[in-house]
Amino acid sequence: MTDTSTGAGTGHSGHWAATVPTGPGDDAEQLAARLWAVGALGVWERSGELVGYFPGPPDDFPDDQRDGLPDDVRWSHEPEVDHVAAWRAAARPVRAGAVEIVPDHLANSHDTPPGVHRILLDPGQAFGSGHHETTAGCLEVLAEVDPAGRSVLDLGTGTGILAIAAVLQGAASVLGVDTDPHAVAVARDNAHHNDVEVDLAVGALDDVDGRFDVVLANLLTATLVELADDLPGVMAPSGWLVASGVGTERAHVVADAFTRAGLRDVEVRPRGEWVVLVARAAT
Ligand SMILES: C[S@@+](CC[C@H](N)C(=O)[O-])C[C@H]1O[C@@H](n2cnc3c(N)ncnc32)[C@H](O)[C@@H]1O
Structure with a gap:
């Protein structure tokens, strides 16, 4: 579960994506936790699989980290994508509870209703843009x-x-x-x-x-x-x-x-x- 991933600033061009199939009996959360635990920068869940993004190729991993990965992991190299720019292009203000989360670049063009607290956010590489159901x-x-x-x-x-x-x-x-x-x-x-x-x-x-x-x-x-x-x-x-x-x-x-x-x-x-x-x- 995540709403972020990036390889920016890692010294490598692009990401290494580790794709792990999730069968009906698998605990996707547990698998995601394993990907996080071995240093994933972001983990996406999509139908039938989890994808963890890593800053470097698997060969760069210390043995103890590689051992923590599931056996059926499939590695691929993906070209550099500016996820932050993509998020910026797609982001809209989101209201949840007593706050409205306004993407930074909309600060001057969007009015938050009176009585609602405004949070200006540029999530960079961390989870929590307010758009995920769990955050909201x-x-x-x-x-x-x-x-x-x-x-x-x-x-x-x-x-x-x-x-x-x-x-x-x-x-x-x-x-x-x-x-x-x-x-x-x-x-x-x-x-x-x-x-x-x-x-x-x-x-x-x-x-x-x-x-x-x-x-x-x-x-x-x-x-x-x-x-x-x-x-x-x-x-x-x-x-x-x-x-x-x-x-x-x-x-x-x-x-x-x-x-x-x-x-x-x-x-x-x-x-x-x-x-x-x-x-x-x-x-
Ligand atoms: C799902 S994000 C939640 C971010 C934000 N609180 C929100 O609600 O959108 C989970 C965050 O918890 C951190 N995390 C994972 N396991 C943790 C632990 N055992 N103790 C503290 N932080 C942890 C992760 O690095 C990540 O930034």
């Missing part, structure tokens, strides 16, 4: 939960879009973390560009100190299941968890993991082919 779904629930005056953790911040939305809606403090240093750099630029204060750090859940009133986690099914037991440890009493990155057919797996971890009122909200899960910490 998280933004909608965030507005419902109302972050005003609350502490917010955005785990897997990508472009920083959810973190910036939380600040604009009056959150008392916002911490965004991402395992990808590039995403954190993009998020930092975006926060600065939107004139908001967000604490941003490269890291994972283990690196987070403290407890938060609202935890946003737009990740992947496999990651959410893996982290489920530790999530309550960063949630304030009765705090909210808003999680996505989960396809409808795998929603029950994540919901069950959250319930087993002691979260309550676990709710699954479908949004297209995706779901947003909402849950509360114990009182």
Whole structure:
């Protein structure tokens, strides 16, 4: 699941695409997680296959990374495509929850309605343009939960879009973390560009100190299941968890993991082919 890919700035001309067929019994999320784990810059899901984009050819990979790839991976070299330019050409403002995400290049030609927070975004190479169902779904629930005056953790911040939305809606403090240093750099630029204060750090859940009133986690099914037991440890009493990155057919797996971890009122909200899960910490 992703809305980004690029090979820009890698020193190679073009991308190396790793295509992995996904059969009916395969867990596409798990496969996507493996592609991310071995350094994919972007992963696209299309009918019957996943495509991961890599900056260099497979021969450049250290052995331990190559071993993490599925056996039936098919490699191809694709010429340089300016995905950011393509995104710019296609991008339109998108309204979700209390915010409207306006692509940077439309800043002067598009008016955001009064009472709606505007986020100017150039997603660069990180996930989170606001167009993906999972991002839009998280933004909608965030507005419902109302972050005003609350502490917010955005785990897997990508472009920083959810973190910036939380600040604009009056959150008392916002911490965004991402395992990808590039995403954190993009998020930092975006926060600065939107004139908001967000604490941003490269890291994972283990690196987070403290407890938060609202935890946003737009990740992947496999990651959410893996982290489920530790999530309550960063949630304030009765705090909210808003999680996505989960396809409808795998929603029950994540919901069950959250319930087993002691979260309550676990709710699954479908949004297209995706779901947003909402849950509360114990009182
Ligand atoms: C699907 S994107 C979500 C971006 C943004 N929050 C949004 O809602 O559009 C997931 C992000 O999580 C990051 N990520 C993946 N696994 C992670 C983990 N275990 N801890 C923190 N970040 C992670 C990825 O690098 C990626 O930027």
